[in-house]
Amino acid sequence: MSFLELSNITKRFGTFEALRGISLSIERGSFVSLLGPSGCGKTTLLRIIAGLETPNGGNVVIDGSDVTRLPPEARKLAMMFQSYALLPHMTVLDNVRFPLRMQGSSSTADQRRRAHEALALVKLDHLADSRPRQLSGGQQQRVALARAIVYQPRVLLLDEPLSNLDARLREDMQIELQDLHRRLGLTTIFVTHDQEEALSLSDRVVLMRDGSVERDAPADVIYDDPGTPFAADFLGAANVVEVSGDPSAVRLADGQVLNISAPDDTSLLVMRQEDLRLGGDGLSFQGVVEARVFMGTRVRYVVRVGDAKIRLLVARDAIVAPGEQVTVTIEPDRVRWAHPRRDR
Amino acid sequence: MVRRFPASALIGGGFILLLILVFMLLPLAIVAAASVTAGSFLTFPPQGFSLRWYGEVLASTAYLDAARTSLILATAVTASSVVIGTAAAIALHRRLLPGTSVLSALFLSPLVLPTIIFGIGLLIVASIYFGGPSLVALWVGHTVITVPYIVRTVAAVLSDADPQIEEAARTMGARPLQRLWFVVLPQARAGIIAGGFFAFNVSFDEAVVALFLRSPGVETLPMRIYGQLEFSPTPAVAAVSTLMILLTILLIVAIERFLGLRRVAG
Amino acid sequence: MPHPLRRAERGAGAFGESVLLIGPGAALLIGAFLFPVGQILVLSIVPPEEGLSIWANFARFFEDDYYLRVAWRTFRLSVIITLVTAMIGFPLAYVVARSPRIVGYTLLLLTVLPLMTSVVVRTFGWIIALGRGGPVADLLSLTGLGARDATLLHTETGIVIAMVQVLLPFMTLTTLGVISTIHPHLEEASRTMGAGFYRTLRHVVLPLSVPGLVSGSLLVFALSISSFVTPNLVGGVRLPVMAGAIYQQATSTLDWNFAAAQSTLLLAAVLGLLIPYLALTRRRHG
Numbered sequence: 001m002s003f004l005e006l007s008n009i010t011k012r013f014g015t016f017e018a019l020r021g022i023s024l025s026i027e028r029g030s031f032v033s034l035l036g037p038s039g040c041g042k043t044t045l046l047r048i049i050a051g052l053e054t055p056n057g058g059n060v061v062i063d064g065s066d067v068t069r070l071p072p073e074a075r076k077l078a079m080m081f082q083s084y085a086l087l088p089h090m091t092v093l094d095n096v097r098f099p100l101r102m103q104g105s106s107s108t109a110d111q112r113r114r115a116h117e118a119l120a121l122v123k124l125d126h127l128a129d130s131r132p133r134q135l136s137g138g139q140q141q142r143v144a145l146a147r148a149i150v151y152q153p154r155v156l157l158l159d160e161p162l163s164n165l166d167a168r169l170r171e172d173m174q175i176e177l178q179d180l181h182r183r184l185g186l187t188t189i190f191v192t193h194d195q196e197e198a199l200s201l202s203d204r205v206v207l208m209r210d211g212s213v214e215r216d217a218p219a220d221v222i223y224d225d226p227g228t229p230f231a232a233d234f235l236g237a238a239n240v241v242e243v244s245g246d247p248s249a250v251r252l253a254d255g256q257v258l259n260i261s262a263p264d265d266t267s268l269l270v271m272r273q274e275d276l277r278l279g280g281d282g283l284s285f286q287g288v289v290e291a292r293v294f295m296g297t298r299v300r301y302v303v304r305v306g307d308a309k310i311r312l313l314v315a316r317d318a319i320v321a322p323g324e325q326v327t328v329t330i331e332p333d334r335v336r337w338a339h340p341r342r343d344r
Numbered sequence: 345m346v347r348r349f350p351a352s353a354l355i356g357g358g359f360i361l362l363l364i365l366v367f368m369l370l371p372l373a374i375v376a377a378a379s380v381t382a383g384s385f386l387t388f389p390p391q392g393f394s395l396r397w398y399g400e401v402l403a404s405t406a407y408l409d410a411a412r413t414s415l416i417l418a419t420a421v422t423a424s425s426v427v428i429g430t431a432a433a434i435a436l437h438r439r440l441l442p443g444t445s446v447l448s449a450l451f452l453s454p455l456v457l458p459t460i461i462f463g464i465g466l467l468i469v470a471s472i473y474f475g476g477p478s479l480v481a482l483w484v485g486h487t488v489i490t491v492p493y494i495v496r497t498v499a500a501v502l503s504d505a506d507p508q509i510e511e512a513a514r515t516m517g518a519r520p521l522q523r524l525w526f527v528v529l530p531q532a533r534a535g536i537i538a539g540g541f542f543a544f545n546v547s548f549d550e551a552v553v554a555l556f557l558r559s560p561g562v563e564t565l566p567m568r569i570y571g572q573l574e575f576s577p578t579p580a581v582a583a584v585s586t587l588m589i590l591l592t593i594l595l596i597v598a599i600e601r602f603l604g605l606r607r608v609a610g
Numbered sequence: 611m612p613h614p615l616r617r618a619e620r621g622a623g624a625f626g627e628s629v630l631l632i633g634p635g636a637a638l639l640i641g642a643f644l645f646p647v648g649q650i651l652v653l654s655i656v657p658p659e660e661g662l663s664i665w666a667n668f669a670r671f672f673e674d675d676y677y678l679r680v681a682w683r684t685f686r687l688s689v690i691i692t693l694v695t696a697m698i699g700f701p702l703a704y705v706v707a708r709s710p711r712i713v714g715y716t717l718l719l720l721t722v723l724p725l726m727t728s729v730v731v732r733t734f735g736w737i738i739a740l741g742r743g744g745p746v747a748d749l750l751s752l753t754g755l756g757a758r759d760a761t762l763l764h765t766e767t768g769i770v771i772a773m774v775q776v777l778l779p780f781m782t783l784t785t786l787g788v789i790s791t792i793h794p795h796l797e798e799a800s801r802t803m804g805a806g807f808y809r810t811l812r813h814v815v816l817p818l819s820v821p822g823l824v825s826g827s828l829l830v831f832a833l834s835i836s837s838f839v840t841p842n843l844v845g846g847v848r849l850p851v852m853a854g855a856i857y858q859q860a861t862s863t864l865d866w867n868f869a870a871a872q873s874t875l876l877l878a879a880v881l882g883l884l885i886p887y888l889a890l891t892r893r894r895h896g
Contacts, residue, residue, distance in 0.1 A: 052798050071350070072801040085799035089817045099803035147803070350807050357705055361717070364702055367775060368724050371735020374745070378738055388738050388745060432635035435628040447632065449888070450639055456829070456884050457647070458836030460853045461877050464860045464869060465646030468653060488643045491635060520627050549728030551839055556860065566730045573734055573843050585731040592727045596719070
């Protein structure tokens with residue numbers, strides 16, 4: 001049995017089914033992202049693990065004991081909120097000391113020492129006597145992080161903690177989070193709607209959709225092989241193309257035949273934008289350039305093939321004007337297949 | 345949002361809450377109950393059920409006169425304070441005048457200054473300069489008390505309105521009075537109506553200023569009830585009071601419908 | 611954001627329009643509100659007889675045991691009333707703020723309903739409830755707290771009970787205004803960090819509600835020391851409070867100068883409380 005075990009969790013809000021039977025096993029020390037669009041149930045699942053919501057069905061087991069009925073304060077987890085949830089009437093140090101004080105395990109002096117240590121870990125010890133509102137957003141964020149790790153929680157839960165930061169700070173914090181995770185080895189569950197963040201931070205990505213798990217795989221695997229059209233679409237970067245004909249002779253929408261075979265006759269062709277090229281060798285098909293968008297180091301083309309639009313991300317050297325006929329190619333071993341889920 | 349409250353908090357909290365609500369509604373419920381007694385004296389619980397005291401009230405010229413005075417007064421007060429308060433709220437909302445924050449404080453101050461102090465001041469001024477209190481003095485006094493309610497409700501609605509609509513109207517050539525009539529007043533409509541009901545209710549129920557400005561031939565319902573309570577009230581007083589409670593409930597429903605109580609109360 | 615007209619039309623026709631709009635209200639408030647209140651201050655220093663000091667009316671108040679007792683009773687009852695409303699108002703406001711929408715809304719409605727009914731009517735209800743044979747008196751004799759056939763009319767306890775009901779909505783609404791700005795995440799964070807429900811209430815919600823409780827208390831105290839309808843009718847002539855005494859002198863004995871002096875004292879006390887109240891509420895809104 002894994003360290004954190006969720007079995008068949010369901011949750012309804014009125015008539016809305018937020019979670020439809022989620023089961024997950026999470027290993028000790030791993031860094032898992034719950035990824036999905038808003039309303040997919042990822043935050044609800046996190047709150048159920050924390051004990052802030054009660055599931056309608058299913059169990060939450062941590063380290064071998066069932067905590068489903070335990071109130072949040074008895075679970076010894078830490079949660080970091082999108083709003084940071086720093087207590088405005090306390091100093092930074094007292095905020096970080098708060099969990100130690102509430103759990104009342106050690107002397108005040110010891111609590112203060114540990115709080116200082118946690119603040120030092122996020123490089124904010126010099127602001128220990130400030131009030132939260134005197135701090136910048138990034139600093140508040142780090143205080144919240146220090147407060148979450150100070151009492152060695154069994155699981156660290158992060159609810160979109162980076163979404164209120166600007167792009168630069170967000171990058172810094174991502175590095176800091178990864179670094180802390182490596183050093184402390186805390187089991188971490190991270191909720192986000194940003195696929196890049198999920199892919200870059202975590203070992204494992206659980207993609208959710210409408211209260212169910214759509215795809216659950218290591219970050220590199222889910223990126224290379226999204227598996228479902230929704231996953232391919234949500235992770236961006238990939239074209240999902242409907243094909244027809246029998247599996248051995250795959251036809252695009254306009255009738256062009258591709259020289260590969262599909263696993264079965266319901267498969268969808270998945271091609272990542274950066275795997276496609278204009279011209280060259282490999283599997284190829286014809287299309288008309290519909291648009292060209294300059295993206296800095298690269299250029300994005302939208303190529304029309306019958307009714308389908310294929311997006312490519314290519315180097316700047318190839319310049320083709322809209323309206324021109326082009327040949328699009330891909331290495332046969334970069335082709336992936338997706339399967340529409342039958343349950344929707 | 346369902347959160348994990350301990351059972352003690354849910355049960356204890358629910359019980360305390362129930363007690364508080366009983367406590368808050370008790371006087372109103374008792375008055376209503378006492379009004380339907382069939383007996384001749386004020387008792388709780390009532391003896392039997394009858395509407396005889398309502399009949400008594402409707403046959404009493406003193407009560408009918410007081411009710412008429414209250415209605416006329418509250419209607420006049422509503423009209424004057426809606427006009428004055430709406431105009432002031434629009435001006436305050438625009439923040440064009442120097443010292444707008446001082447002016448705002450002035451317009452809201454009758455809400456917080458105890459009415460007894462205002463009442464005695466008004467009595468003194470009416471007696472020294474206007475030959476004694478009168479219905480007109482009461483009208484002026486109630487208008488002062490109710491203007492802040494209109495200013496508050498209208499300001500609340502205007503601050504939610506899109507100021508660019510007025511700018512857009514300017515670009516389309518609307519002159520100041522046209523903008524006031526076609527843009528600002530429609531934007532403020534909900535606040536004006538809710539504030540008007542508020543003003544009516546406050547004036548209809550107000551007793552303190554009314555008691556200070558007591559004058560021969562001028563008696564509102566709250567004044568009459570107060571007078572009865574100083575001696576020995578009959579179930580007829582309970583019947584009149586119940587009718588006043590019902591009117592208040594009607595007005596709350598109306599305010600709620602136009603504006604939402606949370607906005608006014610908060 | 612400043613109103614766009616401020617940028618576009620300062621000094622132009624809209625300024626005159628604003629003056630026209632605010633004119634009637636300003637005239638009304640200056641003539642019929644500030645002037646009468648100012649008149650009280652003037653009358654309070656007019657001595658009752660020629661040749662006496664301008665402080666004569668105040669001296670009469672402070673030298674008479676009777677008025678000092680009345681003032682002390684007013685003060686003492688108001689302190690008790692304020693404390694009781696704060697103790698009841700805080701949990702009530704918390705429950706209203708944190709209940710599911712429909713429950714909270716119903717509670718708010720039930721709190722506002724008594725606030726909007728005439729104070730005369732509510733006091734009438736208390737006269738029946740507190741009087742001999744009324745439910746409150748019955749409850750006291752049933753629980754053995756009071757004698758059989760007891761009455762709470764004409765007692766200080768009765769005044770406190772009735773006044774708490776009259777003033778509780780002010781405390782609840784003021785505190786609610788502050789509690790509803792406390793982000794629920796703060797309580798949830800506290801719970802996940804190991805503080806139970808009650809300790810979260812004690813260490814997170816209560817300290818953050820202090821501004822609301824303080825401004826609510828200032829408001830309730832100010833309203834309490836200056837109310838006369840409820841204390842007069844429930845307490846009767848044996849237990850006069852300051853506002854009741856002022857009412858008597860202004861309308862029965864027509865001793866305006868003395869009434870004005872007492873009103874001035876009351877006004878000073880009320881302003882001393884309301885100015886911090888306004889500063890507190892303004893800071894919260896601004």
